[in-house]
Amino acid sequence: MRPLPAAAKAALLSTIFLLGPACAQDVALQGGLLRVNDKHENTFSASLNYAHPVGDYLALSLSYLNEGHPVEHHRDGVAGQLWLRSRITEQGMSYGVGAGHYYYFDTARVGLDGYTNDHGWAPIFSAQMSWHHQNRWYTQVQLNRIFPRGKDATTSLLIGAGYRFDGVRGDKLHLDGPSTDDTITVLAGQSIVNSFGSERSRAYSLEYRRAAGRYVDWTTSWVNEGTTSKTRRSGVAAQLWLIRSLNQHVELGMGAGPYLNFEKHDVPERSSVMAGLVSIATRYHFNKRIVGEIAWQRVLTDYHRDADLLMVGVGASY
Numbered sequence: 001m002r003p004l005p006a007a008a009k010a011a012l013l014s015t016i017f018l019l020g021p022a023c024a025q026d027v028a029l030q031g032g033l034l035r036v037n038d039k040h041e042n043t044f045s046a047s048l049n050y051a052h053p054v055g056d057y058l059a060l061s062l063s064y065l066n067e068g069h070p071v072e073h074h075r076d077g078v079a080g081q082l083w084l085r086s087r088i089t090e091q092g093m094s095y096g097v098g099a100g101h102y103y104y105f106d107t108a109r110v111g112l113d114g115y116t117n118d119h120g121w122a123p124i125f126s127a128q129m130s131w132h133h134q135n136r137w138y139t140q141v142q143l144n145r146i147f148p149r150g151k152d153a154t155t156s157l158l159i160g161a162g163y164r165f166d167g168v169r170g171d172k173l174h175l176d177g178p179s180t181d182d183t184i185t186v187l188a189g190q191s192i193v194n195s196f197g198s199e200r201s202r203a204y205s206l207e208y209r210r211a212a213g214r215y216v217d218w219t220t221s222w223v224n225e226g227t228t229s230k231t232r233r234s235g236v237a238a239q240l241w242l243i244r245s246l247n248q249h250v251e252l253g254m255g256a257g258p259y260l261n262f263e264k265h266d267v268p269e270r271s272s273v274m275a276g277l278v279s280i281a282t283r284y285h286f287n288k289r290i291v292g293e294i295a296w297q298r299v300l301t302d303y304h305r306d307a308d309l310l311m312v313g314v315g316a317s318y
Contacts (some may be wrong), residue, residue: 025170025246026051026059028140028162036070037153043068045156047142048280050244050252051083059083061098062254064280064296065144067154074194077104078254078278079124091134098126102146105298105306107194115195117306122148136164165246171214172245181211185293185315191225194306201226203309207293209241217241219255223277223309231305235261237277249286255279259299276300291315 027050034045045068051061061083066076081100088094102124108116128142144156172181184207191203207221219241224234239257246252259277281295297309 024053025165025244026053026138026162027165027246027252028138028160030140030142030158030160032156032158032160034068034070034154034156036073037155039070039152041070043070045144045158047144047158047160049162052244053085053088056087057085059085059096059098061100065102065156067104067146067156070152072109073152074107074196075104077102078280079103081124081126083126088130088132091132094130094132096128096130098124098128100124102148104146104148105194105300106148106151107196107306109196115304117194117301117304118151119300120148120151122146122151130162132164136166138162138164170244172211172243172251181209181217181317183207183209183291183315183317185209185291185313187293187295187311187313189309189311191228191231192308192310193228193230194308195230197230199228199230201228201231203311205309205311205313207313207315209315211243215243217243217253217255223259223261225261225299225307225309231307232264233261233299233305233307235259239277239279241279241281249284251283251285253279253281253283255281261299263305273301273303275302289317291317 029048031046034043046066047063049061049063051059053059061081063079065079079100079102081098083096083098085096086094102122106118108118110116125145130138130140132138140160140162142158147153187205189203191201193199203226204224205221207219209217209219212218219239221237223237237259239255241253241255243251243253256278259275261273263273279295279297281293284292293313295311299307
């Protein structure tokens with residue numbers, strides 16, 4: 001099954017800095033414009049970035065990128081990059097250039113009513129300029145160039161704001177030990193089929209999460225994606241997560257793994273299907289027992305029924 005190995009590679013992009021030494025951690029949200037270079041088309045773009053400094057002049061980053069809605073394409077994905085940056089001070093300007101790889105999910109139109117869900121890797125090159133304020137916030141401008149083989153190259157200019165979480169070790173600070181984070185979480189939200197109709201339905205999930213180490217979780221989930229004109233799908237997923245704590249309460253994580261689902265609509269000759277599931281989530285620990293979770297999940301298929309799951313939930317640790 002082709003999507004699953006690719007999803008595992010996407011998760012591994014984050015391994016180095018999620019397991020890296022303790023130091024400042026940056027989280028930034030950006031938005032702006034994107035241009036399809038050869039077709040001279042313009043659209044919006046947005047990104048969510050996590051950066052992990054390595055010494056004074058290097059950094060590693062993991063980003064979710066949304067490349068907007070050019071004609072006949074809706075493309076987004078996850079990028080991992082190595083950065084060379086100027087030294088960051090408490091206040092003032094810093095500069096950086098980055099290069100890496102981008103695993104994309106592209107919904108492309110075929111004919112009048114058809115579409116495909118394509119997945120692949122592309123090189124990404126970036127340059128950024130940041131102004132650091134005294135209160136750990138910073139303002140940032142970033143330029144991205146992406147060159148997918150056999151597909152349209154894009155240029156995006158993004159402006160955003162970020163925050164530096166200085167002095168946090170990054171492991172599971174809220175835990176007494178790595179084996180105590182056994183959590184059952186109930187989530188609900190919306191599923192969105194990756195088609196040009198963006199068919200929507202209510203979605204639900206029941207997740208069991210266990211800490212396998214101070215930076216690693218694994219989950220088993222029952223997922224119900226609801227019913228749309230394109231899909232009626234539910235099943236069981238298992239994911240391995242890389243987790244980074246930003247402070248005593250907040251975690252960020254990325255997970256990937258197989259998703260055994262049962263497809264009951266609009267997919268001839270398929271009663272059970274193995275797909276891939278890639279997830280990005282943030283969790284807030286209200287106390288030792290109660291945790292809130294917000295998650296974005298992408299279902300990866302090889303039969304053009306990819307979907308986004310946007311979920312919010314609450315869990316209990318025991």
